Amino acid sequence: MKTFTIDEAQSLLPLLESLLKRAIEGKRAAQEIESQLSELGRRIYLAGGMRVNVADVGRQRTEIEAHQETVRESIAEIDAIGVQVKDVDTGLLDFPCRVDEQVVLLCWRMGETTIEYWHTIEDGFKGRQPVDERFRRRSNSSNRPN
Incomplete structure (x- = not known):
């Protein structure tokens, strides 16, 4: 995946x-x-x-x-x-993302300007939580040259 x-x-x-x-x-x-x-x-x-x-x-x-x-x-x-299409009618997409050795899903819905939420695979859309520093840290560290 x-x-x-x-x-x-x-x-x-x-x-x-x-x-x-x-x-x-x-x-x-x-x-x-x-x-x-x-x-x-x-x-x-x-x-x-x-x-x-x-x-x-x-x-x-x-x-x-x-x-x-x-x-x-x-x-x-x-x-x-x-990318996973969860609902065509609402334009709901999930992006698998690895954080803290766990795969979670970044969650975006049509009309949102940026990706601001994530949820576990088990919790789904109802378990949406705001993106926190763990996601930004991973993003910044993965862009650094080795």
Whole structure:
């Protein structure tokens, strides 16, 4: 498992935010089209049947698949970097980080300007705590030449 210093994680935020936005937009677009198709199905049911432009419905299904693929690709790119996507809707990411011989997770959510929280693997988001000097010390010492 790749681990990050707080500085390394912080430097990745612009790229990760861009990938997250792409995933969120793709998910929302797919959901919007799915909602339209669901409404069409409801209208067909209530009317006891109706004429439907099959080509349009097929095109919409293809669009849904394309949007879903964008979401999958974006999440895969984030995962390939070594960052964990915890919640696409809120843009919640965790960065494995080694502190005091233990792996913990630096925690960042879309809209936060910097990484200011961490939690243990067991505690999850509910156990978020402010980043303390241990993280900054590790970051500074890992940047010193040997």
